[in-house]
Amino acid sequence: SQQGEEDPQALSIQEGENATMNCSYKTSINNLQWYRQNSGRGLVHLILIRSNKREKHSGRLRVTLDTSKKSSSLLITASRAADTASYFCATDGSDRGSTLGRLYFGRGTQLTVWP
Amino acid sequence: DAGVIQSPRHEVTEMGQEVTLRCKPISGHDYLFWYRQTMMRGLELLIYFNNNVPIDDSGMPEDRFSAKMPNASFSTLKIQPSEPRDSAVYFCASSFTVTSETQYFGPGTRLLVL
Secondary structure (H helix, E strand, O other), rough: OOEEEEEEOOOEEEEOOOOOOOOOOOOOOEEEEEEEEEEOOOOEEEEEEEEEOEEEEOOOOOEEOOOOEEEEEEEOOOOOHHHOOEEEEEEEOOOHHHOOOOOOOOEEEEEEOOO | OOEEEEEEOEEEEEEOEEEEEEOOOOOOOOOOOOOOEEOOEEEEEEEEOOOOOEEEEOOOOOOOOOEEEEOOEEEEEEEEEOHHOEEEEEEEEEEEOOOOOOOOOOOOOOEEOO
């Protein structure tokens, strides 16, 4: 499968703590994205990192990318109860020209932040 | 700006009935995607269109599923006949670019087939 795989499947932390989620994938990529899904809602794009970058920040989010290991991590600092959601990584699979335009999503990490 | 619009938001039907899900992508977007999400299988891509043309329908589970995009602002996903195993949340998403950039998801249609 070309899908990314997130680790852990579930993460439970207290407010104020940092949350780290990992993603591994199998193919070459142009970029990797992270999405968030609140219960009962659609996915919402959080951040995109291109394959020639190693790190990107956006507010309380920090994404790292290691293309040699085909892995990425999403760090949420100073977590809040409102961060409770599922988080998905998605890759574009650049070496599959026939699938241009699509993304490959993982199964997601369910993050619970307790107040 | 309006995001991706899906209708209906909830659908309850009986096995054997036809179900039609609708999607209006964000204006100007040239890619449209239909996904299905279940606890067991996660998020699955069913089919996607580029400029109204189906590009990859390999994720469509079987002939009971069909999708159309008659114009740039409207797409349908039809299940005929529906079965209980089709129960899931169906998402439509759209994006704007020839590369796989950000996808914008609709709120989803929660389908229950009894």
